[in-house]
Amino acid sequence: MTDMTAHDMPEQPPxxxxxDVWDQFKTHKGALMGGGFLIFITLAVVVGPWIxxxxxxxxxxRAKDIRPIYTALWDAGAKVxxxxxxxxxxxxxxxxxxxxxxxxxxxxxxxxxxxxxVVLGTTIGVAAGYFKRLDGVxxxxxxxxxxxPLLPLLLVFMLLFRDVLRSAFGPETGxxxxxxxxxxxxxxxxxxxxxxxxxxxxxEREFVLAARSIGTSPAKMxxxxxxxxxxxxxxxxxxxxxxxxIITESALSFLGLGFxxxxxxxxxxxxxxxxxxxLYPERVIWxxxxxxxxxxxxxxxxxxxxxxxxxxxxxx
Amino acid sequence: xxxxxxMLGIAxxxxxxxMASAQRGADGSVxxxxxxxxxxxxxxxxxxxxxxxSASLVIEPLGRYDEGGNLIPWLAAExxxxxxxxxxxxxxxxxxxxxxxxxxxxxxxxxxxxxxxTADYCMDPEGGxxxxxxxxxxxxxxxxxxxxxxxxxxxPTPFPYGPFVGSESPIIQAAQFxxxxxxxxxxxxxxxxxxxxxxxxxxxxFRPNDVITMSANPNYRDPAKPAFASLTFKGGGDATAAxxxxxxxxxxxxxxxxxxxxxVIAKMEExxxxxxxxxxxxxxxxxxxxxxxxxxxxxxxxxxxxxxxHPFLSDINVxxxxxxxxxxxxxxxxGYGKAGKLTCNVVPAPDIYASSANxxxxxxxxxxxxxxxxxxxxxxGGDGVRAKDGVRLSILYQTSTNxxxxxxxALIKDWWSQIGVETELRNLDAxxxxxxxxxxxxxxxxxxxxxxxxxxxxxxxxxxxYLGNWRxxxxxxxxTQWQGENMPRFCSAEYDALHxxxxxxxxxxxxxxxxxALNDILMQxxxxxxxxxxxxxxxxxxxxxxxxxxxxxxxxxxxxxxxRIK
Numbered sequence: 060m061t062d063m064t065a066h067d068m069p070e071q072p073p074x075x076x077x078x079d080v081w082d083q084f085k086t087h088k089g090a091l092m093g094g095g096f097l098i099f100i101t102l103a104v105v106v107g108p109w110i111x112x113x114x115x116x117x118x119x120x121r122a123k124d125i126r127p128i129y130t131a132l133w134d135a136g137a138k139v140x141x142x143x144x145x146x147x148x149x150x151x152x153x154x155x156x157x158x159x160x161x162x163x164x165x166x167x168x169x170x171x172x173x174x175x176x177v178v179l180g181t182t183i184g185v186a187a188g189y190f191k192r193l194d195g196v197x198x199x200x201x202x203x204x205x206x207x208p209l210l211p212l213l214l215v216f217m218l219l220f221r222d223v224l225r226s227a228f229g230p231e232t233g234x235x236x237x238x239x240x241x242x243x244x245x246x247x248x249x250x251x252x253x254x255x256x257x258x259x260x261x262x263e264r265e266f267v268l269a270a271r272s273i274g275t276s277p278a279k280m281x282x283x284x285x286x287x288x289x290x291x292x293x294x295x296x297x298x299x300x301x302x303x304x305i306i307t308e309s310a311l312s313f314l315g316l317g318f319x320x321x322x323x324x325x326x327x328x329x330x331x332x333x334x335x336x337x338l339y340p341e342r343v344i345w346x347x348x349x350x351x352x353x354x355x356x357x358x359x360x361x362x363x364x365x366x367x368x369x370x371x372x373x374x375x
Numbered sequence: 376x377x378x379x380x381x382m383l384g385i386a387x388x389x390x391x392x393x394m395a396s397a398q399r400g401a402d403g404s405v406x407x408x409x410x411x412x413x414x415x416x417x418x419x420x421x422x423x424x425x426x427x428x429s430a431s432l433v434i435e436p437l438g439r440y441d442e443g444g445n446l447i448p449w450l451a452a453e454x455x456x457x458x459x460x461x462x463x464x465x466x467x468x469x470x471x472x473x474x475x476x477x478x479x480x481x482x483x484x485x486x487x488x489x490x491x492x493t494a495d496y497c498m499d500p501e502g503g504x505x506x507x508x509x510x511x512x513x514x515x516x517x518x519x520x521x522x523x524x525x526x527x528x529x530x531p532t533p534f535p536y537g538p539f540v541g542s543e544s545p546i547i548q549a550a551q552f553x554x555x556x557x558x559x560x561x562x563x564x565x566x567x568x569x570x571x572x573x574x575x576x577x578x579x580x581f582r583p584n585d586v587i588t589m590s591a592n593p594n595y596r597d598p599a600k601p602a603f604a605s606l607t608f609k610g611g612g613d614a615t616a617a618x619x620x621x622x623x624x625x626x627x628x629x630x631x632x633x634x635x636x637x638x639v640i641a642k643m644e645e646x647x648x649x650x651x652x653x654x655x656x657x658x659x660x661x662x663x664x665x666x667x668x669x670x671x672x673x674x675x676x677x678x679x680x681x682x683x684x685h686p687f688l689s690d691i692n693v694x695x696x697x698x699x700x701x702x703x704x705x706x707x708x709x710g711y712g713k714a715g716k717l718t719c720n721v722v723p724a725p726d727i728y729a730s731s732a733n734x735x736x737x738x739x740x741x742x743x744x745x746x747x748x749x750x751x752x753x754x755x756g757g758d759g760v761r762a763k764d765g766v767r768l769s770i771l772y773q774t775s776t777n778x779x780x781x782x783x784x785a786l787i788k789d790w791w792s793q794i795g796v797e798t799e800l801r802n803l804d805a806x807x808x809x810x811x812x813x814x815x816x817x818x819x820x821x822x823x824x825x826x827x828x829x830x831x832x833x834x835x836x837x838x839x840x841y842l843g844n845w846r847x848x849x850x851x852x853x854x855t856q857w858q859g860e861n862m863p864r865f866c867s868a869e870y871d872a873l874h875x876x877x878x879x880x881x882x883x884x885x886x887x888x889x890x891x892a893l894n895d896i897l898m899q900x901x902x903x904x905x906x907x908x909x910x911x912x913x914x915x916x917x918x919x920x921x922x923x924x925x926x927x928x929x930x931x932x933x934x935x936x937x938x939r940i941k
Contacts, residue, residue: 118789120705124638149638149709150785218816222671222823230799319800320781321788334636334778 083367090363093356100353104162115160115323119151127154127341146341148331158345161323165305166353168239168324172304175243177297180250185281185289187251188258198255201248213241213311234318238311242304250296257289291368298361302354309350325350400591400604402939405919407931408627410617412584412610417567418543419497419504420560427542428631429587429608431929433480434545434572437471437490438536440927442654444725444836446536450474450485450546450573452522454536457881466531466881471539473522479548480577480592487518492549494526494538501557509537509544533881534837541835542929546573575601575935585610595935602938615639621914622649628916631930636779637712640912650917653713653910654924657724657841658832660710660783662904663862664694669771669823679822680852681864686766688825692751693768694901697826699747700790702739707907709786710779718908722894725836725927727883730891733898736905744794753795761795769797773817774828775805783828783906813857820851822862830909836927839877839886842893845902846871865902 309326455461623646
């Protein structure tokens with residue numbers, strides 16, 4: 060043993076396992092593109108407003124109904140303006156600025172709600188899987204939440220907590236918290252079930268038995284041995300959750316619930332544009348593309364991460 | 376070439392000839408599309424506009440409203456008034472005189488018995504008449520002679536024109552409906568689908584919820600009318616399709632009630648086959664100003680009730696400034712186009728009730744609004760919001776979810792920000808907002824906001840009960856389960872006294888004067904801020920002449936006068 064070690068002494072320091080993960084991830088073209096697009100759209104909504112400084116809520120009636128600049132390619136008479144490359148809406152608000160402002164809200168709702176649901180789902184899943192006594196109670200709770208319909212629940216939420224949150228945090232932050240919590244607590248159940256299933260299986264494995272035999276405490280057992288092994292399903296459900304949260308927020312805004320009407324989100328932009336879909340298709344297409352591509356890229360990213368994070372798949 | 380011109384000239388002369396002599400049935404056929412399909416031709420058994428309007432081609436009332444909202448005699452010889460002795464001096468009875476020589480489409484004479492029968496038919500306790508409210512307060516209907524009917528009310532009724540007036544209260548033939556009284560009314564399919572009438576057309580075939588074919592009434596009172604020999608009335612579809620059928624493809628001659636955005640209508644009009652026409656009733660989109668404090672920190676029995684006056688909207692200068700900052704012309708252009716008009720009144724129609732005392736609101740004046748607020752002691756703060764004694768001008772502005780309303784909210788918020796007023800927008804689902812559920816905090820009655828926006832109107836042409844909405848003690852409050860019509864929680868002794876006077880006045884001109892004065896009190900106190908006088912929009916083919924859009928009565932009220940433009 061010692062001989063061999065001496066003989067095979069590496070010339071470089073050992074590679075971190077994350078390099079292996081990256082190598083595997085790189086082979087998934089879709090995941091690479093998805094990751095790239097997600098970075099791009101995140102930068103666009105975070106840094107974008109610093110570069111494209113038009114106020115998304117500024118009304119300019121004289122510049123209303125401007126078409127996107129590319130319309131000039133086939134319709135020379137179209138009303139276009141380089142000052143508004145993606146055009147303006149019927150009140151003269153700049154579409155590009157609105158897309159960025161809307162994306163910021165949609166993405167942050169998506170991320171925060173996803174984090175909330177993953178934390179909740181993992182905690183409950185691990186607890187139910189590891190502690191037998193909690194299993195029944197927690198899983199019935201999960202069933203209960205699965206049966207809750209989101210829309211009526213959100214309406215009740217609005218009714219009960221809107222004024223409280225509004226006076227505590229102001230109208231926009233208050234609604235943000237409300238929506239994030241509503242989406243978060245109605246979407247953790249899948250994660251919890253998947254995690255519980257994996258934990259139940261892992262619990263019976265020899266390495267867990269070995270760890271237990273040397274007296275590892277449950278807390279250490281979970282953080283050191285179980286959680287790292289369920290990382291890949293959590294990652295996948297997190298990415299799916301992000302996509303899901305963005306879609307849910309869009310659906311809520313599309314239905315006219317949620318944020319105030321002057322607070323753009325991608326769903327809201329879609330909702331506002333449907334009346335004039337025929338005359339100004341770009342007003343539906345751009346937010347629609349933003350939502351679909353973000354969700355698609357997140358799904359691909361999740362797929363790639365799952366492959367990369369699972370050591371059994373890695374290298375194949 | 377000369378021959379062609381000559382032939383065209385002859386053709387034109389031949390075509391012009393019938394117009395000159397105006398002959399019944401000379402103009403072929405006309406087709407009408409309603410995007411709601413009629414299911415019955417008896418308005419006494421249906422509350423639907425589509426049913427009473429399609430029936431108005433066949434059966435007619437004694438008196439009706441013209442396009443200006445004026446009462447005109449139709450089957451009656453004249454409109455009874457106190458002046459001509461038709462209405463008794465104590466206002467408890469009205470005597471109608473029927474025009475002589477009228478016949479039903481089957482050739483029999485139209486008499487006072489038919490009128491009395493109609494009242495009995497509708498007032499039958501087992502009948503379930505949909506227009507019973509038209510006969511409210513009627514104690515008896517008596518036949519005086521063949522052409523005279525006397526209606527008696529249980530109390531003085533200054534406006535006795537409920538029964539037998541308008542398309543919802545036409546006269547049906549006693550002989551035809553004799554066996555259809557009371558509970559048997561809905562079973563008389565033949566009668567309900569093919570009523571015999573006095574109108575310009577008779578029913579040939581009625582297919583419920585689909586299409587009605589009609590032909591000219593051979594016994595119509597004016598031998599030269601109607602100009603059309605046949606009429607097709609198609610029901611169903613949606614407003615967009617109906618608008619297209621008239622304005623873009625030209626398949627139909629008349630389309631009813633096109634509730635579409637102005638740019639969508641404009642796009643259709645480019646089709647060149649038809650013209651949209653707007654008619655204006657008293658429907659006004661307005662801002663309601665809350666005179667009471669909607670702060671969530673107050674308990675449920677005090678919040679938005681007269682116990683707590685509003686911290687800043689109780690200052691008339693603030694209300695006035697809010698109104699001055701609004702550019703109504705732009706609102707009309709953005710939201711309604713041809714179906715909207717500028718107004719500064721809450722009762723903009725009929726014409727005799729429309730006040731001109733408040734027209735200064737028509738022009739936007741941001742500078743004057745700023746000056747007014749400065750003068751009233753509202754000082755602009757560093758954040759661009761005015762304040763006085765620690766009270767900031769911060770408004771919560773709610774309305775129902777609707778694309779046009781949200782556009783209005785965005786525009787008004789922008790204007791108010793220019794006079795140092797901060798606005799938070801809220802839009803609520805229409806079924807919740809107008810739902811009236813006392814358990815919900817989001818209804819327009821509870822008014823847990825500083826400003827709310829919606830449209831309201833009244834039926835008929837008399838605004839007495841409508842103006843009664845804004846009397847003291849008519850405000851929604853916990854004791855009334857939040858029912859009531861006085862949304863601003865407005866209360867003025869002067870207003871109430873004037874309204875009492877209106878209830879006891881019969882003379883039309885005097886009523887108009889009082890009505891205007893009541894409207895002016897509301898407007899000059901800025902209890903409501905009118906935004907747009909909204910209209911009804913219909914469209915007719917460019918070749919269809921004689922259309923006068925009527926919002927007070929059936930839109931087809933003068934179909935007898937329609938003709939083909941050649």
